[in-house]
Each structure stands twice: as C-alpha cells, then as structure tokens.
Amino acid sequence: MATMATTGRKLIAQMERLSPPVLAMEKDRIGLQVGDPEAEVKGVLLALDVTEAVVDEAIALGANWIIAHHAVIFRPLGDLRRDRPAGRLFAKLLKHDIQVYVAHTNFDSATGGVNDVLAQKLGLTETDVLIPVHRETYKKLVVTIPKDHHDAVLQAICKAGAGWIGNYSHCTFNLEGTGTFRPEEGTDPYIGEQGQLERVGEVRLETIVPTTIQTRVVSALIKAHPYEEVAYDLYPLDLEGAVQGLGRVGRLDQTLSLSHLANQVKKAYGLSHLRFVGNPDVRVQTVAVLGGAGGRYWPEAKRLGADVYITGDIDHHTAMDAREAGVCLIDPGHHVEYLALESLRQQLSEMNTEKEITIQVSTIETSPFSFV
Known part of the structure; x- marks a missing residue:
C-alpha cells in the first residue's frame, strides 16, 4: 500500500514539536520564510545557512524543503534584482519550488538542539539552562x-x-x-x-x-x-x-587547564583553530556554552559560577571586560552550530519511521572565513 504524501504542514508541525516557537527570542525570524506550506515534501535538506550553493545542492538531491538554522530573510530586502546575490537566491528558490523553513533561537533552546549538542560533545554533566x-x-x-x-x-x-x-x-x-x-x-x-x-x-x-x-x-x-x-x-x-532557554552550564568530570580545555574544544568541535581569553594555566571545571554569538551573556555565565564561557563572535571590548572580571572565554566561532544538524536529522527521521521522505544534512561549507 502506498504511503500518504507528507505535506508541508505536517513537516512544520514536526519541527514545531521539536523546536516550539515559544522558545524563540523576541523578534527572531523563524518559521516558513519562502514557499507554500501545503507543498508536498519530496525531500528535506538541513543547513546552517541558505546560500546559492546550498540551493544547488537541494536541487541536485531532489529536496524541495530546506530547513535552516539562520534566517534567509533576516534584514529588510531593498530589492529582488536578479543581478544581485539576494535576487538570484530567491529567484532560484522560487523557480525550483523550494520551501525554506527556519528554526533559529527556538532550536538553540530546544531539547536536543544546538546547546544540548555542544554541551554533550564536551562531556558536560549536571547541566542547567544559562539564559531562561x-x-x-x-x-x-x-x-x-x-x-x-x-x-x-x-x-x-x-x-x-x-x-x-x-x-x-x-x-x-x-x-x-x-x-x-x-x-x-x-x-x-x-x-x-x-x-x-x-x-x-x-x-x-x-x-x-x-x-x-x-x-x-x-x-x-x-x-x-x-x-x-x-x-x-x-x-x-x-x-x-x-526552564528552557539559551545556553547550558555544566561540569567537566575533572578540572583542566584552560589551554587543555581549549584543545579539547578544538577536537570535540572538529576545529583547526580557536581563540581564548585568560591565563592558559588556570584550572577550570564549571563550563558555560552558548552556540552562536553569545558574548553579551558572559556576566550571566559568571553569576552561575562558570570558570570558562564558550561562545562565538566575541568582540575586543567584550573580551577585555570579561578578562578584567576574571572570566575565561573560548571562542570556537559561530559556525559550530552546524554540529546540531545531525541531531535534528535523527529526530526528524524518528518522526518519519515509514521513510516517507529523505532527510539529509548539507555538505556545503557555509562559513565565510578562511584562515592562514
């Protein structure tokens, strides 16, 4: 017997169950941003960002739904000219009938979402929420x-x-x-x-x-x-x-030097480099982690007793303020959020046990940075 087609509304309902909209920060851009909620789901591609290369990958895979972590419409669009990057991107999405659904800070906060994955990869235990x-x-x-x-x-x-x-x-x-x-x-x-x-x-x-x-x-x-x-x-x-919310605070199974932990973060997150702030020899055990750009939350990490705070996109003045307050920082970059996409794939696959649709994680590297 043929299985019933999975509709967009069913997929959206599944995503809202995994990452309830109520967990999103105020004014966050989440939900269906491009396409038709009634569109049949022929395949799903999970991506951190929606770029032309990711759209080309979706087309090649026969995926007509992209579930992204970062919004494809984040700032107001001044135009949709096809001789400019944004216009080309949206023209390609619409031409190939590809829908784009976004789960951002709600997926950060969700059980099994970004921050749970980042904490688990570091082996943190006794974890609590950083930002309710x-x-x-x-x-x-x-x-x-x-x-x-x-x-x-x-x-x-x-x-x-x-x-x-x-x-x-x-x-x-x-x-x-x-x-x-x-x-x-x-x-x-x-x-x-x-x-x-x-x-x-x-x-x-x-x-x-x-x-x-x-x-x-x-x-x-x-x-x-x-x-x-x-x-x-x-x-x-x-x-x-x-309580559900952004970030996690937990404990390592033993104290480590800051430099040792920095190297463990590199290994756990598959990085070739990272930045850190603080005395390399200081001993740390209580760790706070928040995927994405969470530098402004270092005072909360300090208040909850964290010896070190791991987050991305730390600017110069934030690093100076945290260092003077005695807070160690590790910056693995914003892009490490991609590590949670496999968890999302597994969770969605468990909801589609009849194998109605194919769910894949994008292989396109969307980080804009290169290093020498």
Whole structure:
C-alpha cells in the first residue's frame, strides 16, 4: 500500500514539536520564510545557512524543503534584482519550488538542539539552562471514553504529547463508571437511539498536558474519540515544568587547564583553530556554552559560577571586560552550530519511521572565513 504524501504542514508541525516557537527570542525570524506550506515534501535538506550553493545542492538531491538554522530573510530586502546575490537566491528558490523553513533561537533552546549538542560533545554533566526563555505550564485533561475505545484514545493523546512527567510517558489515571446521555433530534449517536436515555460503561481518563501543546492534544483526542460530541475538561494547574532557554552550564568530570580545555574544544568541535581569553594555566571545571554569538551573556555565565564561557563572535571590548572580571572565554566561532544538524536529522527521521521522505544534512561549507 502506498504511503500518504507528507505535506508541508505536517513537516512544520514536526519541527514545531521539536523546536516550539515559544522558545524563540523576541523578534527572531523563524518559521516558513519562502514557499507554500501545503507543498508536498519530496525531500528535506538541513543547513546552517541558505546560500546559492546550498540551493544547488537541494536541487541536485531532489529536496524541495530546506530547513535552516539562520534566517534567509533576516534584514529588510531593498530589492529582488536578479543581478544581485539576494535576487538570484530567491529567484532560484522560487523557480525550483523550494520551501525554506527556519528554526533559529527556538532550536538553540530546544531539547536536543544546538546547546544540548555542544554541551554533550564536551562531556558536560549536571547541566542547567544559562539564559531562561520559557517555563512550561500544565493543564489537567479529563475525558470520559467508552470502554471499547479507551486504549485507542489513551494512545492517541499520549502520542500527541500528553501524559509526560519527567522521563515517564503515558502517565494517566483511569476510573470506570457509567455515563448517561439522550440523543436528541438531529444527532447521529455512536451509541444509542434518538430520544432514549442511554447508560454506557465508560472510563474517566485524567492526564497532564503542557499548555503549549494543548491544541494538538485536544485535536488528537477528538479524532480518536468515537462520540459525535466529545465532553472533556481542561483545568489549569499550579505545577510548573523545567526552564528552557539559551545556553547550558555544566561540569567537566575533572578540572583542566584552560589551554587543555581549549584543545579539547578544538577536537570535540572538529576545529583547526580557536581563540581564548585568560591565563592558559588556570584550572577550570564549571563550563558555560552558548552556540552562536553569545558574548553579551558572559556576566550571566559568571553569576552561575562558570570558570570558562564558550561562545562565538566575541568582540575586543567584550573580551577585555570579561578578562578584567576574571572570566575565561573560548571562542570556537559561530559556525559550530552546524554540529546540531545531525541531531535534528535523527529526530526528524524518528518522526518519519515509514521513510516517507529523505532527510539529509548539507555538505556545503557555509562559513565565510578562511584562515592562514
């Protein structure tokens, strides 16, 4: 049997599940920037930046969706002339019907996103968020289900994201009872007949739902529930979830000299060089890391007890200020964010277990810098 085509909206929903928009910094350019959300997904190319070379790679691979970390539309466009770089780029995207979706600071903050990957590659443990962006809130979902559909509904809402407490999934409470209703004129009841009071063995199911995904969970509930009119309740809870946000602060398994750690960063991130600030012989163990350009956050890294802060695009004055405040810095460059693309590929592939689409990481080097 042929599998149903994956639509752009399905792919976008998957991306928003992995990198919820609520995790993006204010005014960040994220989401679908070029193309049609209804376009069938024939192939996906994951890239840090969208350049003409990346677009050519997508065309050669038959990928009509590019998921990028950096926005292809970041600054206002003054024109779209085809004799200029931006005009050529967008003309090629539109001519070849290639859609561009962007996950930027929301992918930085997301579980399994940029900063988790950078921290994991350094072997950091006991990690916490460096810059809080969002704290999840929860609601309790209560619904009654006829016994013969109980498991189907339970599985559907849990698949949609309900019922997670820490690392435990499918956390629900279920109580059997009797439901009553009388279908009136104009109804098409799953059970019973119009005008007659019905008594049905039902199960009352209670579970927890993150507020940010309640729409998705309720949609899955209604789709799986057999009743024409589904009765359910959502109650706000005082319970708060874990903080999510930019950067990570964690510990190495042993103290190292700053120079030793700098060399470990080079190896872990596959770099030929990097810059660092501080006494090469100073001992460090608590490490903060933030992918991209995070120099302005060094005071927060210091406040959280970091011996060294790893981030890209550190300017001269930031380096001077941090050094005078006793904070060591390591600058591996902005481009190391590309290391998270493989994690994203794996996560998206797990969501497409039927192999409906091919998901690949770009092999194009988009860093603008060369070194001598």
